[in-house]
Amino acid sequence: MRQGETFVIIGPSGCGKTTLLKAIAGFLRPARGRLLVEGSPAREPGPDRAVVFQDFDQLFAWRTVRDNIVYALRVACRVHGAAAGKRADDVLALVDITRAADRYPHELSGGMKQRAAIARALALEPTMLLMDEPFGALDAITRNQLQIELANIHRRTGVTIVLVTHSIQEALYLGDRVMVMTAHPARIREIVDTSAARDVETAEFAALTGRLRELLVHREEDDAGEPPDAALA
Ligand SMILES: Nc1ncnc2c1ncn2[C@@H]1O[C@H](COP(=O)(O)OP(=O)(O)OP(=O)(O)O)[C@@H](O)[C@H]1O
Ligand SMILES: [Mg+2]
Numbered sequence: 194m195r196q197g198e199t200f201v202i203i204g205p206s207g208c209g210k211t212t213l214l215k216a217i218a219g220f221l222r223p224a225r226g227r228l229l230v231e232g233s234p235a236r237e238p239g240p241d242r243a244v245v246f247q248d249f250d251q252l253f254a255w256r257t258v259r260d261n262i263v264y265a266l267r268v269a270c271r272v273h274g275a276a277a278g279k280r281a282d283d284v285l286a287l288v289d290i291t292r293a294a295d296r297y298p299h300e301l302s303g304g305m306k307q308r309a310a311i312a313r314a315l316a317l318e319p320t321m322l323l324m325d326e327p328f329g330a331l332d333a334i335t336r337n338q339l340q341i342e343l344a345n346i347h348r349r350t351g352v353t354i355v356l357v358t359h360s361i362q363e364a365l366y367l368g369d370r371v372m373v374m375t376a377h378p379a380r381i382r383e384i385v386d387t388s389a390a391r392d393v394e395t396a397e398f399a400a401l402t403g404r405l406r407e408l409l410v411h412r413e414e415d416d417a418g419e420p421p422d423a424a425l426a
Pocket of ligand 2: 212
């Protein structure tokens with residue numbers, strides 16, 4: 194990963210995307226090989242590598258959105274009191290859910306829960322934002338909206354993003370580079386520079402969509418594994 198880029202990981206179900214993300218986050222230790230974060234082996238989980246998952250239940254149900262963030266700041270960053278409140282308000286504004294600050298998670302839509310989870314992650318001021326299919330369970334319209342906002346957040350904060358997705362459109366819209374993985378055996382097939390493709394209407398976008406599709410297609414020499422994920426769009 195290069196500092197400040199959006200690095201996308203795409204590949205068939207079960208190829209190890211989540212596992213790789215967890216290893217970067219420090220939740221898992223690689224069985225073989227080495228994983229370096231800023232030149233040193235990936236350490237224990239820390240606020241420098243904040244994680245956002247796909248499921249809607251990552252927030253503490255008994256705390257309001259704002260308190261979820263304040264609590265995370267206290268525990269992970271030892272930021273307390275007014276400073277924590279100020280930072281919570283800033284990130285709530287950044288992801289545009291200020292109006293839901295005092296609501297509990299069960300009072301939020303799926304999209305708002307994901308916004309809250311992203312706000313909480315950003316509050317930690319991580320150097321890396323690790324996202325595992327963060328928009329995978331959202332309807333198409335909300336998903337699109339959050340993709341646009343994530344691009345804006347990325348521009349404004351300069352945070353390095355590692356994003357796992359099953360959507361080629363999402364990979365191209367958000368990614369600077371896209372790493373295509375294969376299953377059986379799980380390998381890196383290729384890392385594609387996609388920084389030229391942002392706008393869906395362009396020829397580059399169409400060409401790179403074709404290229405990624407081709408890379409994701411199952412090949413005979415990969416032996417008889419599962420077909421690529423049906424959800425690939
Ligand atoms: N705790 C575990 N113990 C043993 N095997 C595991 C464990 N977690 C995952 N695996 C296996 O490791 C492989 C990679 O799983 P992983 O969840 O990383 O895949 P993925 O690429 O994220 O898939 P998906 O697209 O479905 O989310 C799978 O074969 C899975 O069954
Ligand atoms: Mg996964």
